Amino acid sequence: MQDIVDDIDRRMQHLVAQDDCAPGSTEHNRRFSFFAYTYEASWLQKEEQLYAVLNQDLRSRSTGRFKLWMPFLYHLTCALCSLPDVADTVFRGMNKLPATWIVDGTASLFFPGFSSTSTKEQVARNFAAQAGVEGVVLKIKVVNAKDLKDVSWFGAGEEELLLSPNMEFVVVNPLYDRNGIRYLDLQQVPKNRIWS
Incomplete structure (x- = not known):
């Protein structure tokens, strides 16, 4: 999972350099959340992708697994609320x-x-x-x-x-x-x- 986060972070740094999306800003967190959820790593199988693991954990209804995802779910939900x-x-x-x-x-x-x-x-x-x-x-x-x-x-x-x-x-x-x-x-x- 760390490889995924590192790759997304590198790509976000590229976005930051292109426009006014300052690190730590609401817009930065919003874009990071969207990219993380829709990201597909070429070296992972489909069921190993971040969105697949998240959804499997949500479907399992495991309290322990849900707690692990709470910070990401917070940011993703806030980002999704910003869309019409x-x-x-x-x-x-x-x-x-x-x-x-x-x-x-x-x-x-x-x-x-x-x-x-x-x-x-x-x-x-x-x-x-x-x-x-x-x-x-x-x-x-x-x-x-x-x-x-x-x-x-x-x-x-x-x-x-x-x-x-x-x-x-x-x-x-x-x-x-x-x-x-x-x-x-x-x-x-x-x-x-x-x-x-």
């Missing part, structure tokens, strides 16, 4: 539905970690198709997702909207098939305590 809310329909491809989900519309669903979604349906379809018959595309109407394209490590090419941990959703259309891929339609339940 985006209301849109987004898509998320999954290998399979979590066994704990009740998808008949009688219970709320929660994503315990940060969740990446795409405004491009085909991205989610491709991901779900890789899983075969278990794959599913979540079609989600959201009211306060965050658009990371202007702050992401990857730049403006990203068509990603990020969802906060513990957002609540309801099923508005049960599982159905669309051109050989299963879909589940969800609607976010707005909560003032998420993001803003």
Whole structure:
């Protein structure tokens, strides 16, 4: 993890030299948080990337692991609050539905970690198709997702909207098939305590 922090720090020093993003400033902390979350180290496997480890720890609901992440989560949440809310329909491809989900519309669903979604349906379809018959595309109407394209490590090419941990959703259309891929339609339940 230290290699990741060192690499991000070197890149942040380059940004500081280019503009008025002073070390220790709110803007510096904001950019560092965004870069750290979206960063991908070429020498690490996908499941070893910072965002993957963070989300795995959030999903595990381990108090000890959560406490380790609290300083970073504070800065990342503050940074995300600085972005405008985006209301849109987004898509998320999954290998399979979590066994704990009740998808008949009688219970709320929660994503315990940060969740990446795409405004491009085909991205989610491709991901779900890789899983075969278990794959599913979540079609989600959201009211306060965050658009990371202007702050992401990857730049403006990203068509990603990020969802906060513990957002609540309801099923508005049960599982159905669309051109050989299963879909589940969800609607976010707005909560003032998420993001803003």
